[in-house]
Amino acid sequence: MKTLQELQTIIAKSVEKLNFPTEPAQLYEPITYIMSLGGKRMRPALLLMACDLFNGDLEAAIPPALAIEVFHNFTLMHDDIMDNAPLRRGKATVHSKWNQNVGILSGDVMLVEAYKLMMRVPEHLLAATLQVFNQTAVGVCEGQQFDMDFETRTNVTIDEYLNMIRLKTAVLLGGALKIGALLGGASSQDAAYLYGFGENLGIAFQLQDDILDVYGDPDKFGKQVGGDIISNKKTFLLLKATELADQNNLKDLNYWLHLTEFDNTEKVLAITRIYNQLDIRTRAELKMQEFADTAFNSLEKVAIPEANKQYLRNFADGLLVREH
Amino acid sequence: MKTLQELQTIIAKSVEKLNFPTEPAQLYEPITYIMSLGGKRMRPALLLMACDLFNGDLEAAIPPALAIEVFHNFTLMHDDIMDNAPLRRGKATVHSKWNQNVGILSGDVMLVEAYKLMMRVPEHLLAATLQVFNQTAVGVCEGQQFDMDFETRTNVTIDEYLNMIRLKTAVLLGGALKIGALLGGASSQDAAYLYGFGENLGIAFQLQDDILDVYGDPDKFGKQVGGDIISNKKTFLLLKATELADQNNLKDLNYWLHLTEFDNTEKVLAITRIYNQLDIRTRAELKMQEFADTAFNSLEKVAIPEANKQYLRNFADGLLVREH
Numbered sequence: 001m002k003t004l005q006e007l008q009t010i011i012a013k014s015v016e017k018l019n020f021p022t023e024p025a026q027l028y029e030p031i032t033y034i035m036s037l038g039g040k041r042m043r044p045a046l047l048l049m050a051c052d053l054f055n056g057d058l059e060a061a062i063p064p065a066l067a068i069e070v071f072h073n074f075t076l077m078h079d080d081i082m083d084n085a086p087l088r089r090g091k092a093t094v095h096s097k098w099n100q101n102v103g104i105l106s107g108d109v110m111l112v113e114a115y116k117l118m119m120r121v122p123e124h125l126l127a128a129t130l131q132v133f134n135q136t137a138v139g140v141c142e143g144q145q146f147d148m149d150f151e152t153r154t155n156v157t158i159d160e161y162l163n164m165i166r167l168k169t170a171v172l173l174g175g176a177l178k179i180g181a182l183l184g185g186a187s188s189q190d191a192a193y194l195y196g197f198g199e200n201l202g203i204a205f206q207l208q209d210d211i212l213d214v215y216g217d218p219d220k221f222g223k224q225v226g227g228d229i230i231s232n233k234k235t236f237l238l239l240k241a242t243e244l245a246d247q248n249n250l251k252d253l254n255y256w257l258h259l260t261e262f263d264n265t266e267k268v269l270a271i272t273r274i275y276n277q278l279d280i281r282t283r284a285e286l287k288m289q290e291f292a293d294t295a296f297n298s299l300e301k302v303a304i305p306e307a308n309k310q311y312l313r314n315f316a317d318g319l320l321v322r323e324h
Numbered sequence: 325m326k327t328l329q330e331l332q333t334i335i336a337k338s339v340e341k342l343n344f345p346t347e348p349a350q351l352y353e354p355i356t357y358i359m360s361l362g363g364k365r366m367r368p369a370l371l372l373m374a375c376d377l378f379n380g381d382l383e384a385a386i387p388p389a390l391a392i393e394v395f396h397n398f399t400l401m402h403d404d405i406m407d408n409a410p411l412r413r414g415k416a417t418v419h420s421k422w423n424q425n426v427g428i429l430s431g432d433v434m435l436v437e438a439y440k441l442m443m444r445v446p447e448h449l450l451a452a453t454l455q456v457f458n459q460t461a462v463g464v465c466e467g468q469q470f471d472m473d474f475e476t477r478t479n480v481t482i483d484e485y486l487n488m489i490r491l492k493t494a495v496l497l498g499g500a501l502k503i504g505a506l507l508g509g510a511s512s513q514d515a516a517y518l519y520g521f522g523e524n525l526g527i528a529f530q531l532q533d534d535i536l537d538v539y540g541d542p543d544k545f546g547k548q549v550g551g552d553i554i555s556n557k558k559t560f561l562l563l564k565a566t567e568l569a570d571q572n573n574l575k576d577l578n579y580w581l582h583l584t585e586f587d588n589t590e591k592v593l594a595i596t597r598i599y600n601q602l603d604i605r606t607r608a609e610l611k612m613q614e615f616a617d618t619a620f621n622s623l624e625k626v627a628i629p630e631a632n633k634q635y636l637r638n639f640a641d642g643l644l645v646r647e648h
């Protein structure tokens with residue numbers, strides 16, 4: 001089997017070779033641009049790895065792997081418009097480099113290009129593959145909408161939050177693995193187990209991201225530490241803290257949540273203090289571990305040699321212990 | 325065979341029965357909303373008619389026909405954002421009734437829903453059907469981008485314009501007919517001829533629209549007469565006039581094109597006068613007839629009984645002589 005790194009290299013090279021039409025330039029240049037911004041190419045690499053687990057033809061799995069990456073970048077292009085984000089991986093976002101209409105329409109055609117790539121599978125797998133892809137795409141859109149809804153809602157439950165991150169982040173990992181497994185010749189049972197591995201791992205990963213936002217090492221965590229706190233983002237930590245808070249904590253929390261002008265560091269410190277009082281970090285880590293365990297249990301059930309499973313375990317370990 | 329009207333009724337009823345999830349409401353309600361705004365359902369009805377031409381199973385062709393209508397409405401939802409349009413069929417557009425982010429994301433999921441519907445074809449036709457659909461979808465996006473490009477370009481040629489309306493408007497008619505033909509069991513040759521019929525008819529239809537914008541009966545033409553003139557839209561008429569204008573005409577044309585404050589009626593009259601001097605209406609009608617002839621010639625070649633072809637001829641006649 002190939003290592004994750006080898007698979008990432010295959011994807012990186014294949015992304016470079018992706019060839020879109022030249023005209024209309026404003027439609028296709030943004031696609032090449034956003035695809036060239038890099039990233040770890042985790043999702044397509046996972047698709048290849050799932051195919052490799054079952055001794056499938058890796059070469060044949062490259063177009064659908066690219067489909068997953070093109071799809072992922074399509075969601076980034078449109079999310080950046082919706083979030084009004086000026087930067088993506090340190091470079092100008094498409095809508096700020098060109099304009100908003102370019103961002104909308106390039107994104108649209110990217111979604112179609114993703115389908116075109118996804119269709120390049122053996123014909124007997126076309127229906128099954130596209131069905132997973134459709135479900136994944138719908139899930140990601142639903143997750144994004146729930147995420148936007150939560151910004152203005154005040155009664156978000158933890159279950160709703162977990163479902164949102166499942167849709168927004170985790171189903172794409174699950175979908176990539178499931179499609180790769182199908183291409184590798186897995187039974188539908190094994191493909192479903194791999195989906196379960198990916199989906200639960202994705203939720204664990206997002207919970208870890210919530211934790212690192214507050215407790216991460218600023219030098220290692222790629223983003224501003226405390227960013228979620230500053231923006232009142234309803235993460236697992238904030239929702240759990242709200243649930244467990246006594247009257248005093250709640251007064252403190254609400255004070256900071258409703259303050260419109262504040263010193264960032266001061267707010268981050270104050271809210272972190274409340275989290276610490278309520279032992280939120282441990283609770284979040286337990287929840288994360290719960291999903292990680294479910295993921296590993298699902299992987300156990302897949303009917304492949306132990307040695308092959310180790311590749312996915314290594315991947316998961318790399319994903320979940322970036323920090324501590 | 326069923327008449328166009330009967331097919332439109334089938335589609336209208338099927339659109340009403342379309343069932344999207346209820347949550348997240350902001351993602352799915354806009355889809356039901358825009359689909360309920362009506363319209364003539366020409367494209368899906370054409371798909372059914374093409375299937376009927378070859379004695380295909382109409383019931384089975386309904387989901388892909390709905391796919392075409394959902395896709396068409398997805399493009400309207402995103403175009404309305406890009407055009408900043410407040411109204412669609414006299415009702416608030418999605419982005420003005422909800423907000424822009426809702427319009428972007430609902431549109432995205434609509435495109436996926438269109439694929440889901442399009443996939444509901446017999447498995448042996450899945451690859452061929454989706455290939456036409458992909459090509460159509462890419463074409464429509466390219467057409468929309470060219471159309472936006474032309475707003476700021478000053479050297480648009482008539483060939484570029486014809487290619488733009490082919491992509492933006494005509495390939496969807498062609499695509500609908502081709503998919504319907506494939507579902508009806510047509511040979512790929514016949515399906516291609518029907519595509520040619522639809523594409524050329526679509527271009528003729530758009531040229532007629534350009535003509536009616538200036539010369540239409542205000543009581544019958546659904547939009548403001550002269551709207552293209554007022555907005556300096558680079559239609560076939562304006563491009564042809566620019567091509568044929570002598571120095572005097574050109575001076576007049578440029579005067580009105582660059583005026584930022586003007587009386588609408590006065591501008592429409594002045595530009596129409598130039599068009600009349602250059603006999604633009606006749607030239608546009610000839611060009612329109614040229615495409616209509618090509619469409620009918622393509623239809624002639626389809627290996628189906630004369631009586632069946634008459635249904636499509638009637639459809640084309642209804643489309644092209646709305647007015648004069």
